[in-house]
Amino acid sequence: MSQPKSKLSRRTLFVGAGTAGAIAATASLLRRITEEAAALPPLKEPPERGGGYQLTEHVKRYYRTTLV
Secondary structure, X not given: OOOOOOOOOHHHHHHHHHHHHHHHHHHHHHHHHXXXXXXXXXXOOOXXXXXXXXXXXXXXXXXXXOOO
């Protein structure tokens, strides 16, 4: 006598487990990203009449690297 065929194969089981694991990993990463984004300081408002350029240390370092 033959056994009844199950619709749940081993391949289907592993695909389901892999999908569930990927969803869980994505959910944990998204939560961490939103927590880090909430911890960032708010951006400064741009000046009303322009003049938003600031000569910071980062900009000075860039100009030093471009000297020939």
